[in-house]
Amino acid sequence: MEHFIEVNEVTKTFKVSKRAAGIPGMLANLVAPKVEKKKAVDNISFQIDQGEMVGFIGPNGAGKSTMIKMLSGILCPDAGSIVVEGYIPYKQRKDYVKNIGVVFGQKSQLQWDLPVCDSFELLKAIYAIPDDVYKDNLEQFVELLEMKDFINQPVRQLSLGQRMRADIVAALLHSPQIVFFDEPTIGVDVVGKEIIRNFIKKLNREKNITMLFTTHDMQDIEKTCERLIIIDKGTKMYDGSIQDIRGKYGKARRLDVEFNYDTSVESIPNVAVENLETEGRYKKRFIFQQDIVEMHYLMNHLLSRYSVRDIKVAEPEIDELIRAIYNGEVV
């Protein structure tokens, strides 16, 4: 069956110039620039159906933004194919972008010097949004995102949270079928985040808009998405429901161990180790799956080899589990 969004073995390579620091490095670079190729996205495939809400997570530099930019027709993949709603984004850019909205958390799409509502008016002209649709959408969004107070202020005078909300509205005024969010909650406070999350959720439910968003905040994902794609170093590490992660998360345990002196622990199969130097000088955290590694085995293992002062058992936060997935230690 044809999916709404089809991404097939997509690869994107960037050239990164390698330059030593200082004047010698500058001179060397002038004579013979060294360029290294870096795969930002490496052979990624996935499918998304209409109305799905998918979270896209991964550490900094994992290739999330590059993927979003390819999906929105800004960048052209080096290999592989992307088809969205029957369009090939980078080839049919002008027709394709009418149906999508994109929010870049780090780049505002609003006119810096103009009041927010003027930027919206320009978008109305660009997308040729009919008067009634424009009015309805604007009224509804302004209400939901609590923007009445600052709609007439110039963008440069807005706080980050306000600007982000205005940017989200800007991406949705033309009633797009698909919306890509690239870190829509970056730098936004707790209250603002909650407003944005509720808004995104409501829109997905009521208008059946397909959404894909990247974030570093696991709470964003937990509260909004059903499906999660994790990528790291350009490759896909996980693609599945949040439920599955929760299933693992339910069986996962975390063991905080305090040693009597500085101890380097040999690696134990299927157990992720983290240093907790900030909390106590010789503290380490072990994360593992109860059904793969037995608790008493791990405790025996540690107690018999190292000088242990204290042990504490707990369920890990979802963040820690994700981090373990990034590191390839669990899954």
Place this chain on the structure above:
Amino acid sequence: MRLSPYLAFAKKSFLNRSAYRFDHFIGILDTLLKIFIFWEIYQTLYGTRVEVDGITLKMVATSFVLSICLEAIFFVDDNYLPDKIRDGSIANELLRPVSVQGRMLAENLGTALFRLGFHFCPAFVISIFFIGIEMPASLPMLFLFMLSSVLGYGVLWSISFLVQMTSFWLMNIWSLITIKNVFVNVLSGAMIPLWFMPDWMKKIIDFTPFSSIYFAPVQIYLGQLSYDEIACRCVLQLLWIGIIYSLGYSLWIRGQRKLVVQGG
């Protein structure tokens, strides 16, 4: 192609211009200053002579007043694309269902229109009043002068478009823009009317697009060209627009494939 978004871009650019009032008045002053400096220089050069190489002082004055005033209208934002590529906001541009070149042209034309009304007109009237220039050769010639001026702007815009497209590869093209502007200033007849160039140089300039920008309209205004020659010039202008724009467009297509969105 829907026209309304482009009209909106032009309008925005037109209105933005009026926001910078001080800059605007200084601009008019700059134009007038240039014209009066040239006037002084040519008056001194001519001395008591009535004509040099068959060209009267009044013709020279007409030439530089027209060129300098046209220069004031012929607005091109050379940094439009380079700036957007450097700070990554090219991404936002590509997200809109409009052609980026179309948007560039629309915004430039919005400013050009503003300058036609509020920069060209006052500067031109003041110059005529103080210096006195030739009348257009005839009414048809005046219309052909306007047509040729529009095409001249097309040539100038295409050259800027082509230069801007190289920023996909070079990132920083400040020096390239400067070189382009030197060529335009010297070879287009904006500074020194091309009558006074040595013959060998005139021949070289004839093979470049630059004389199509300012000098062709000026010659038409003065009635120096026959209708056949005017037709020839206009076709040449169109040809240059076609060639240079196509080159720029092919770079645009290639550049998009090479595009790196900087920052974030």
